[in-house]
Each structure stands twice: as structure tokens, then as C-alpha cells.
Amino acid sequence: MQRKDGPSLVGRTVQVGDRHMLVEALVGEGGFGQTYRARDAASGALFALKHMRIAAASDALREIRHEASIMERLNRGGGHPCVLRLHATLFAGGLGSETDGFMLLDYCSGAAPPPPPGRGLGC
Numbered sequence: 001m002q003r004k005d006g007p008s009l010v011g012r013t014v015q016v017g018d019r020h021m022l023v024e025a026l027v028g029e030g031g032f033g034q035t036y037r038a039r040d041a042a043s044g045a046l047f048a049l050k051h052m053r054i055a056a057a058s059d060a061l062r063e064i065r066h067e068a069s070i071m072e073r074l075n076r077g078g079g080h081p082c083v084l085r086l087h088a089t090l091f092a093g094g095l096g097s098e099t100d101g102f103m104l105l106d107y108c109s110g111a112a113p114p115p116p117p118g119r120g121l122g123c
Helices: 060-078
Strands: 013-016 019-029 033-040 046-053 086-092 100-106
Touching (some): 013 100, 019 046, 060 100
Antiparallel strands (some): 086 100
């Protein structure tokens, strides 16, 4: 999969929080940006790195912060089995002049996991 616009992050290292992520592949693209498969340089663990272009829309920064806030609340108390866990959020550019947003999430390679016993039909 190739990006439709702008340079790709594939092959680059991106620091998100205290993690240095080696970006391996583009796995999806949407209205605000792209999602990449990235590997933690220290542990080798796979993550999804969501890169959002804030300049793409005037309300993008507010929407990204709102999404991160909701995900952080869902993470409390062990999270929800049908929601990817948010590990870190980063905004590039100075305060008030943010240009890009990044979210580091669990990597899901395809099918949803089976539901915990007694929790219904799943996601």
C-alpha cells in the first residue's frame, strides 16, 4: 500500500512518548492521515502508529484530542476487549501550532479476538 499524498514514514524511526518506533509498513489510510505497523526498537513488540495531519482540517486538533481522551477513559480498569489500547499520544509542532498528531495503539492484524467467557458474542 502506498500513501496517496506526502512522504511516507515507512523506514523511519518515530519517538512517541518513551518509545522509539521503527515504522515498517503502511496498513491503512483515511481522511486525516495514515496508520502504520511499527515495531518498538527496544522490545520488538508490534504497535499501530496512527499519524494524523492536523493541517488537513480546521477542527482536526480538537477531534484528535477528543478521540485520545475517549480512548484513555476506555483504557482505565483494564480497557474493553473490543477497543484497541492507547499507549501514547504525541503532537508535533509547538503549542498552538501543532502540525501532526500521533497515537500509538495495540496492533491488530486482522480478526477480532474471541470474547471473554460470559461477555456475549464479541466485537
